[in-house]
Structures are given as C-alpha cells and as structure tokens.
Amino acid sequence: MFDxxxxxxxxxxGKGKEPFRGDVAIRDxxxxxxxxxxxxxxxxxxxxxxxxxxxxxxxxxxxxxQVTWGEELTPSSNHGVTTAVMGNCGVGFAPCRPTDKERLIxxxxxxxxxxxxxxxEGLPWNWETFPEYLDSLSKRKFDIDFAAQIPHxxxxxxxxxxxxxxxxxxxxxxxxxxxxxxxxxxxxxxLGFSTSRTLNHQTADGxxxxxxxxxxxxxxxxxxxxxxxxxxxxxxxxDFKGSEGEFExxxxxxxxxxxxxxxxxxxxxxxxxxxxxxxNTIEEANKEGIDLKAQVCGRPVGVLFGxxxxxxxxxxxxxxxxxxxxxxxxxxxxxxxxxxxxxxLSEKPQLxxxxxxxxVHSRYHDMYAFEDEPNYEPLPSTSIAALAEKRGxxxxxxxxxxxxxxxxxxxxxxxxxxxxxxxxxxxxxxxxHPNTILGLGDGGAHCGSICDGSFTTHMLTHWVRDRTRGxxxxxxxxxxxxxxxxxxxxxxxxxxxxxxxxxxxxxxxxLKNMKLHKPEVHYDLPAAGRRLMQYAEGYVATIxxxxxxxxxxxxxxxxxxxxxxxxxxAPLN
Numbered sequence: 001m002f003d004x005x006x007x008x009x010x011x012x013x014g015k016g017k018e019p020f021r022g023d024v025a026i027r028d029x030x031x032x033x034x035x036x037x038x039x040x041x042x043x044x045x046x047x048x049x050x051x052x053x054x055x056x057x058x059x060x061x062x063x064x065x066q067v068t069w070g071e072e073l074t075p076s077s078n079h080g081v082t083t084a085v086m087g088n089c090g091v092g093f094a095p096c097r098p099t100d101k102e103r104l105i106x107x108x109x110x111x112x113x114x115x116x117x118x119x120x121e122g123l124p125w126n127w128e129t130f131p132e133y134l135d136s137l138s139k140r141k142f143d144i145d146f147a148a149q150i151p152h153x154x155x156x157x158x159x160x161x162x163x164x165x166x167x168x169x170x171x172x173x174x175x176x177x178x179x180x181x182x183x184x185x186x187x188x189x190x191l192g193f194s195t196s197r198t199l200n201h202q203t204a205d206g207x208x209x210x211x212x213x214x215x216x217x218x219x220x221x222x223x224x225x226x227x228x229x230x231x232x233x234x235x236x237x238x239d240f241k242g243s244e245g246e247f248e249x250x251x252x253x254x255x256x257x258x259x260x261x262x263x264x265x266x267x268x269x270x271x272x273x274x275x276x277x278x279x280n281t282i283e284e285a286n287k288e289g290i291d292l293k294a295q296v297c298g299r300p301v302g303v304l305f306g307x308x309x310x311x312x313x314x315x316x317x318x319x320x321x322x323x324x325x326x327x328x329x330x331x332x333x334x335x336x337x338x339x340x341x342x343x344x345l346s347e348k349p350q351l352x353x354x355x356x357x358x359x360v361h362s363r364y365h366d367m368y369a370f371e372d373e374p375n376y377e378p379l380p381s382t383s384i385a386a387l388a389e390k391r392g393x394x395x396x397x398x399x400x401x402x403x404x405x406x407x408x409x410x411x412x413x414x415x416x417x418x419x420x421x422x423x424x425x426x427x428x429x430x431x432x433h434p435n436t437i438l439g440l441g442d443g444g445a446h447c448g449s450i451c452d453g454s455f456t457t458h459m460l461t462h463w464v465r466d467r468t469r470g471x472x473x474x475x476x477x478x479x480x481x482x483x484x485x486x487x488x489x490x491x492x493x494x495x496x497x498x499x500x501x502x503x504x505x506x507x508x509x510x511l512k513n514m515k516l517h518k519p520e521v522h523y524d525l526p527a528a529g530r531r532l533m534q535y536a537e538g539y540v541a542t543i544x545x546x547x548x549x550x551x552x553x554x555x556x557x558x559x560x561x562x563x564x565x566x567x568x569x570a571p572l573n
Contacts, residue, residue, distance in 0.1 A: 001039070001040055001041065001042065002025045002026060002027050002032070002033075002039055002040070002041035002042070003026050003027050003028065003041060003042055003043065003546055004025075004026040004041055004042070004043045004044070004045070004504070004543070004546060004548075005023060005024070005025050005026070005037065005039070005040075005041035005043070005044045005045070006023060006024040006025075006026075006044075006045045006047050006052055006506065006508060007023050007037075007044060007045065007046055007047060007048070008021065008022075008023065008046065008047055008048035009021070009022070009023070009024070009047030009048070009050055009051065009052035009508065010047075010050070010051045010052065011024065011034065011051075011052045011053075011498055012051055012052065012053045012475055012476055012479045012498075013034075013054070013497060013498040013499065014053065014054040014479055014480055014483040014484040014496050014497040014498060015480060015484060015497060016476050016477060016480040016484075017476060018476060019051070019475065019476060022034060022035045022036060022037075023035065023036060023037040024037075024052060024498060024506065025037050025039065025041065026041075026504040026506075026543070026546045027546070028546065029503065029504050029545040029546040029547075029560070030501065030502070030503065030504055030546070030571075031498060031499060031500055031501065031502050031503070031504050031506075032500055033500060034498060034499060034500060043548075045508055045540070045541055047508050047540070049510065049512075050508050050509055050510050050511075050540050051475065051508070051509045051510075051511050052498065052506060052507070052508055052509075053080075053479045053483065053498070053506070053507045053509060054082075054479065054483040054484070054495065054496050054497055054498050054502075054505060054506060054507070055080065055081065055082025055083065055144075055483070055495070055505030055506055055507055055542065055543070055544065056079075056080045056081045056082060056083075056456045056482045056483060056486075056507070057081070057082070057083045057085075057482065057483060057486040057487040057490075057492065057495065057496055058076055058081045058083070058084050058085065058439075058441050058443060058453070058456065058486070059085040059262075059295070059437065059438075059439050059486045059489060059490050060085065060088050060235075060264075060295060060439035060440050060441055060442065061073075061076060061084040061085060061086045061088065061146075061441065061442065061443040061444050061445075061453070062086055062088060062089070062091070062108075062112050062114075062442055062443065062444040062445035063076075063084060063086045063146060063443065063444035064086050064087055064091070064092040064093055064108070064148070064151075064444075065093065065108065065114060065118070065119055065122060065123055065444070066122075066444050067086070067137055067140070067142070067146060068093075068122065068123055068124055068136070068137070068140075069122040069123070069124070069526055071140070071141060071142050071143060071559055072142070072143045072555065073142060073143060073144050073146060073443070073444070073561070074453075074533065075443060075451060075453040075454060075532075075533050075534050076144070076441070076443040076444070076453045076456075077143045077144045077542070077549065077550070077561075078535060078536065078539070078542075078550060078553070078555075079453060079454050079455075079456045079457045079534075079536055079539075080456050080457065080507045080509070080539055080542055081144060081443070081453075081456055082144050082145060082495070082505035082506075082507075082542065082543075082544045082561075083144060083145040083146065083147070083487070083492065083495060083505065083564065084144060084145075084146045084147075084443060084444075085146070085147045085148075085149065085191060085490055086146060086147070086148055086149070086444070087148045087149030087150065087151050087190070087191075087192075087194055088149065088151075088194050088235055088237075089111065089112075089151070089194060089195075089196045089201065089235075089237050090151045090152040090153045090194050090195040090196035090201075090209060090211045090237070091104075091107055091108050091111050091112060091151050091153050091154075091196070091201075091209070092104070092108070092148075092149075092150075092151035092153070092154055093108070093123060093125075093133065093154065094127055094128075094129065094130045094132070094133035094150075094154060095128060095129050095130050095133075095150075095154055095155060095158040095181065096125070096127070096128060096154055096157075096158065097128060097158060098125075098128070100154075100157050100158070101123075101125060103157055103165060103203075104153070104154055104157070105119045105120060105123075106203045106204040106205065107153055107154075107203050107204075107209065107210070109203075109204040110201070110202045110203040110204040110205070110206075110207075111196070111201045111202065111203075111209065112442070112444075112445035112446060113310055113445060113446040113447055113448055113449055113450070114444075114445060114446075114447055115447065115448075115525075115527075115529050115530070116204065117526075117527035117529060118447070118525045118526050118527055118529035119526075120527070121526040121527040122525065122526030122527070122529075124136070129181075129184075130150050130181065130184070130185035130188065130190060131184065131185065131188035131189075133148075134148060134185075134188055134189045134190070134563060134565065137563045138562070138563045138565075140563075141559035141560075141561070141562070142559060142561035142562065143544065143549045143555065143558070143559060143560075143561050144544050144549065144561040145505070145544065145545070145561045145562060145563075145564050146561065146563060146564065147191040147490070147492070147563070147564040147565075147566075148189070148190055148191060148563070149190055149191050149192045149193060149194045149233075149235065150181075150182055150185040150186070150190045150192075150193050150194075151193075151194050151195075152193065152194060152195035152196070152210075152211040152214070152222070153195075153196070153209055153210050153211055155178055155181060155182065155222075156170070156178065156210045156211060156214070157210055158181070159174050159177045159178050159181070160174050164210050165210050166210075167208065167210055167211075167212055167213045167214075169215060169218075170214070170215070170217075170218040170221075172217075174218075175217060175218050175221035175222070176221070178218070178221065178222050178225065179221045179222050179224055179225030179228070180225060181225070182222050182225035182226055182229070183225040183226070183228040183229045184229075186225075186226060186229035186231060186232040186566065187229050188565070189563070189564075189565025189566045190232065190566070191232065191233060191490055191491065191564070191566060191567070192226065192232040192233035192234055192235060192259075192490065192491075193222060193223075193225075193226050193232065193233075193234050193235070194234070194235040194236070195211045195214065195219065195222075195234075195235075195236055195237075196209050196211050196212070196236075196237045196238075197211065197212060197214070197236065197237065197238040197239065197246070198212070198237050198238055198239045199212070199239060200239070201237070206353075216248075216249050216252060219249055219252075219253055220249075220252055220253055220256045220257075223253040223254075223256055223257035223259065224256055224257055226257050226259045227256070227257040227258060227259055231259075231491060231566060231567045232259055232491070232566075232567070233259060233260050233261070233262070233489070233490050233491060234253060234254075234257070234259060234260070234261040234262070235261070235262050235263075235295075236250060236253075236261060236262070236263045236264075237263070237264045238250075238263060238264075240274075240278060243277070243278070243281070247281050247285070250263060250285075250292060251285055251290050251292065254285075254290045254291055254292055255290060259291075260291040260292075260293065260489070261291065261292050261293070262292075262293045262294065262295050262437060262439070262489065263282075263292070263293075263294055263295065264294070264295045264439070264440060265278050265279065265282075265294035265295065265296055265430065265436070266296065266297070266301050266417040266418045266430075266440070267417060267418045267419070267420050267421075267426045267427070267430075268417060268420065269363075269366065269416060269417065269419070269420035270420075272420040272421055272426070275426065275430060278294065279294060279430065279433050279435065279436070282294055282435045283433075283434070283435055286435050292435070293435050293436060293437050293489060294430070294433070294435060294436045294437070295436070295437055295438070295439030295440055296427070296430040296431055296433075296436045296437070296438065296439070296440065297418065297427070297438065297439065297440040297441065297452070297455055298424070298427050298428070298431055298438070298455060298458065298459050298462075298463055299376040299377075299418065299424065299427065299452070299455055299458055299462070300376060300413075300415035300416075300417065300418045300419035300424070300427075301415070301416065301417035301418045301440065301452075302366075302413055302414050302415040302416055302417070302419070302450075303413075303414050303416070303446070303449040303450055304370060304411045304412070304413060304414075304449055304450065304451070304519065304532065305367075305399075305403070305411060305412040305413075305414055306403065306409065306410065306411040306412070306521075307328055307331050307332065307335075307403055307404075307408050307409075308328050308331075308408075308409070308521050308530070309411070309448045309449055309521070309532075310447075310448035310449045311356075311357065311360075311448075311449060312399075312403060312412070313360060313361070313367075313396060313399045313412070314344060314349075314396075314399075314400070315357055316349035316350050316351050316354055316357045316361075317344055317347055317349050317350075318347060318350065319340065319343050319344040319347060320344060323335075328407075328408050328409075329408075331408065332404060332407075332408040335400065335403075335404050335408075336404055341400065344400070345394070345396060345397060345400065349361060359416070360414065363414070363416070364383065364384045364385035364388065364395035364399075365380070365383050365384075365385040365386070366383065366414060366415050366416060366419065367383060367384040367385070367395075367399070367412050367413065367414050367415075368382060368383055368384065368412065368413045368415070369382075369384070369402050369410070369412060369413075370410070370411040370412060370413040370518065371518070372518050373515075373516075373518070374516055374517075374518055374519075376424075376458060376462060377423065377424045377462065377467070377469055378413075379422070379469075380422035383422075384398055384399060384402075384412065399412060409520070409521070411518075411519070423469060423470065424469070424470070425470055428463075428470065428471070428473070431473075431481070437481070437485055437486055437489045438455075438459075438481050438482055438485070438486060439486070440452070440455075441453050441454075441455045441456070446532075447525065447529065447530060447531035447532065448530050448531070448532065449532075450532070451519040451532040451533070451534045453534070454516060454519075454534040454536065456482055457514065457516050457536045457538075458516060459473075459478050459481075459482065460475075460478065460509070460511060460514055460538075461514050461515070461516050461538075463478060464478055464511065465511060465514070475511070483495075483496035483497070484496040484497055490567075491566075491567030491568065492564065492567065492568050493567070493568055493569055493570035494568040494569060494570060494571060495568070500571075501571030501572070502571055503545065504543060504544075504545060504546040505543065505544055505545065506541075506542075506543040507539060507541070507542050507543070508539075508540040508541040508542075508543075509538060509539060509540065510537075510538045510539075510540050511538065513537065513538055514536065514537060514538025514539075515536065515537040515538060516534070516536050517534060517535045517536060517537075518534070519532045519533065519534040520532070520533055520534070520535075521533075535553070536553070537553055538553075539552075539553055540552060544558075544560045544561050545560040545561070545562075546560070547560040549561075
C-alpha cells in the first residue's frame with residue numbers, strides 16, 4: 001500500500017529528457033516507483049490532463065526573518081517551490097550579540113525592504129550564534145523545506161563590532177575568527193556563506209553594507225573556513241567595478257577553498273552588453289577548473305510603484321510626502337483634487353539625497369503600466385514615455401492618471417535591469433549559458449516593491465507557453481533548470497528529480513490553464529506590516545515530503561517542511 005499515487009500524468013522528471021506518461025508512487029516521504037504501477041494507495045491524484053514535475057528549488061530567497069514567525073513560506077510555496085535557500089546577499093540575523101540587533105534590522109530593512117516594525121516585533125531573538133539560530137528553526141514546522149547560509153554582514157559585525165560595521169580592514173585575528181565561525185556554522189547545518197559587494201545595498205540610514213570593501217585576504221580566509229567544514233557553497237552579489245580585479249577575488253575564493261561559488265548577473269541598462277563579458281570570463285574560469293556560476297533570472301529586475309507601496313514617481317515631491325501617512329482612500333481623494341494635483345505636478349521633487357528616485361525621474365522609458373494580467377515582456381512602444389509622447393503630455397501626468405484610476409491600487413512596473421533593449425532575448429541567452437543557474441527571485445524580501453518570488457510560475461506561463469516576441473523554452477528544459485540544476489548547485493542531491501529513492505517533492509501542474517495574477521498588497525506581517533503577494537492558478541497539487549501542502553491552489557494546512565541542515569547526498573539506487 002502506497003501513501004500517495006499520482007496516476008497517468010505526463011512526467012517531466014527534472015533530468016531534461018522528453019516527458020513521458022506514467023504513474024508516481026510515494027511512501028514515507030520518498031518516491032518508491034515511477035512508471036506503470038499496479039497497486040493501491042491511501043490517496044490518489046488522477047493526473048491524466050496534467051504535468052507531473054519535481055518541486056522547484058529556489059536558491060535565492062530572504063526568508064531569514066519570516067521563518068522565525070511564520071509557517072507558510074509565501075510567496076514561494078504557492079508557486080511550486082518546495083525547497084527555498086535563504087541567507088543570500090550577506091544579510092541575515094545570525095550570529096548576533098544582543099547589542100547588535102538594531103544594526104542587523106537596519107541592514108535588512110535597507111537592503112531587502114523589510115520594514116523595521118515587522119522585524120522588531122516578529123524576531124524572537126532566541127539565539128546568538130548561528131548554530132543556535134538553526135537550532136531555533138529546527139523546532140518549527142513549515143509548509144516547505146528551507147536551508148540557510150551564514151551571511152557575511154552579521155558575521156563581520158559579530159567579530160569586529162563597530163570596526164566591522166564601519167568597513168574597516170579586518171585583521172588576521174578577525175579573519176581567523178570569521179573563518180572559524182563560518183566552519184562552525186556549516187558543520188552545524190548552514191548550506192554555505194554569502195556576501196555583498198554592491199553599492200546598491202545600504203542600511204536603512206543610507207550607509208553601505210559592512211561587507212562592501214572587504215579585501216581579498218578576508219574573503220579568501222572565510223572561503224578557507226568553508227573548506228575546513230568539508231562542504232558548503234558561496235554566494236556573492238557585486239557591481240563588478242574594476243571587473244578584472246573583482247574576478248580575481250571570486251576566482252581566488254574558489255581556488256583556495258575548492259568550493260563552488262555563484263554570483264548575481266543581469267543586464268545593466270547603461271552597458272547593455274556587459275553581461276556577455278562577465279559570462280565569457282566565467283566560462284574561461286570554468287575551463288580552468290574553477291567552479292563559478294552566474295545566478296540569472298528570466299524576467300526584468302524591477303520594482304512596482306503604487307500609492308500604497310514603498311515608492312512611486314511622486315515619492316520625492318513635497319506635496320505627496322505631506323499625504324504619505326494617509327490611508328489609501330484619503331490619498332486618492334487628495335490626488336484627485338484639481339488644486340492639489342496641479343501643485344503636485346508643478347513642484348520640483350527633492351532628489352538630492354535619494355539616488356534611486358533621481359534615477360527614476362530620468363527613465364520613464366523603462367516604466368510600464370502593470371496590467372491585471374502581468375506582462376513581464378512589454379513592448380517599448382507601451383512605455384510611460386512612449387504613451388505620454390503620443391498624447392503630448394508629461395510622463396508624470398500619465399503616471400498620476402494610472403495610479404489614481406479606480407480604487408488607487410494600480411501599479412507601474414519600473415524595469416532597471418535585464419530589460420535595457422526592451423526585450424528578454426538577453427535574459428534568454430543568459431539562462432541558456434552553460435555556466436548559469438536560475439535565481440534572484442528574492443522571495444520574502446522587498447515587501448513593498450518587488451514580488452519576484454513568482455518567477456517560477458512565470459517561467460512556465462511565459463517562457464514555455466505564451467511568449468510571442470521570440471523563441472520559447474521547452475518544458476523539460478525549464479523544469480530541469482528549476483529543479484535538478486538549482487538543487488545540485490547548492491549541494492542538495494536528494495531532490496529535484498522524479499525517480500525512485502528521491503524526496504517526494506512534486507508539483508502536479510495544469511499548464512494549459514495556468515495563470516499568474518497581478519500582485520496585491522496584504523497587511524499580514526507582524527505589526528500589521530505590508531507585503532506584496534502574488535497568486536497563481538494551475539497548481540493542482542504541490543507535495544512536500546509526500547504530503548500535499550496545496551490542492552487546487554489552496555493551502556491544506558499540512559506542515560511537512562523543515563530546516564535542511566547542510567548538503568544532502570543522492571539516494572543509493
């Protein structure tokens with residue numbers, strides 16, 4: 001007797017092979033048979049009209065706070081993700097001395113747009129060391145599995161105090177301590193180590209991340225700490241300033257540790273071909289035996305603007321700032337008042353101390369009205385700049401029209417990476433490169449501006465089924481990229497494939513009728529905090545460790561997910 005039998009589905013097994021028709025039998029959280037199965041089960045799913053795939057493994061999330069207060073890792077688990085990897089970009093909450101709590105909250109708030117009240121109220125802080133943080137999480141139940149990485153920012157502050165926060169060079173003693181703590185964390189179950197070297201990452205009060213200027217000896221020393229643990233991966237986000245020198249650092253980290261490293265790569269709008277040079281360098285490194293990969297994504301990297309979101313094109317206008325505290329209904333009433341509207345549109349925005357919004361006001365050609373059916377590859381002719389020019393009005397006037405229509409919940413999509421040519425063709429080339437992996441979804445982060453945790457669904461609806469502005473991707477390619485490839489990239493060899501002996505993490509998908517909905521604002525975080533949520537239709541069932549956690553898009557309440565401690569071996573068949 002099986003626990004669960006999925007019958008007559010089109011099996012896309014995660015290995016990249018052609019789909020085939022068959023059954024999948026599950027017992028004790030493990031796949032035990034695949035093919036034409038004779039036998040009975042306590043529960044059956046008829047899948048003759050559906051696709052059966054492994055659960056998705058999302059290697060770039062920021063659930064470091066959410067896992068301490070929540071049980072549902074949304075918006076990831078409701079998009080077919082069955083394993084999420086957090087602790088990316090060098091930010092997190094462990095290790096942490098009691099005196100540094102505010103520092104780490106400010107860092108996470110600034111880098112990942114998770115509001116201070118949410119973190120202040122939600123985090124229990126029942127840990128100091130990273131192993132204690134993992135122990136705390138191991139006692140909790142979740143809808144999906146997750147794994148953690150030790151982040152460089154908290155690690156540096158823990159060892160160096162004010163010197164670390166102020167980006168002073170690490171001493172040899174500092175480096176040895178950071179290396180030892182990294183090794184300890186990985187031995188306790190951390191999946192790896194992450195750091196940030198980008199100016200885009202700042203604390204809530206505008207200070208660069210503590211890790212921005214970390215030097216070669218510090219990063220190599222920590223990498224050796226990863227090596228000492230005998231397993232673990234490394235993740236880096238960088239601007240590639242002085243790219244030759246930056247690559248030498250990345251390559252040296254891998255060479256000295258013999259551990260794999262991934263680095264975020266996207267198309268910059270000012271240097272639209274820069275990504276090609278980066279991937280060429282990564283390819284050459286791999287030819288030298290250096291295990292270096294790029295994390296890339298299949299849609300623009302951008303933010304959503306709205307009247308109840310973190311930013312909009314009027315956020316730097318004094319008149320809007322005067323009403324920012326109002327409810328949405330009250331805001332909308334003011335913005336529709338002719339006198340207020342005239343004043344708002346005529347005044348000069350205060351951009352001196354806000355480089356992000358200063359950039360926004362020069363890039364209306366990168367903004368698009370976000371429709372009820374989200375379009376992540378919009379035509380340049382539909383940009384705010386293009387439509388405003390056709391009507392002979394200022395782009396800001398059009399922005400105001402869009403945002404104040406209806407109930408004021410309309411959004412504008414601002415694409416600042418991966419869409420410099422008004423097409424996703426560069427993203428396709430990045431995804432298809434042999435030394436890249438899918439990532440950058442940022443589930444759990446950017447609560448009031450981004451909802452890219454849904455990119456797993458977008459890969460199916462857009463790239464496999466609906467794309468019209470270029471070639472599509474095959475279903476088996478996308479599933480392999482989201483399952484086996486991502487799982488293996490972080491050392492999780494026990495999942496990502498439908499075959500006997502592998503974890504029973506499975507999606508049953510109705511690809512024909514799959515639909516990605518527009519993000520919506522929810523106030524369901526601690527302290528009534530705001531976040532963007534995005535829902536989808538088409539997930540007939542999502543199964544984790546053999547238990548159904550979503551059935552026809554609705555959560556079942558099952559909590560089979562848990563902390564995954566460290567790398568996992570492939571099953572012995």
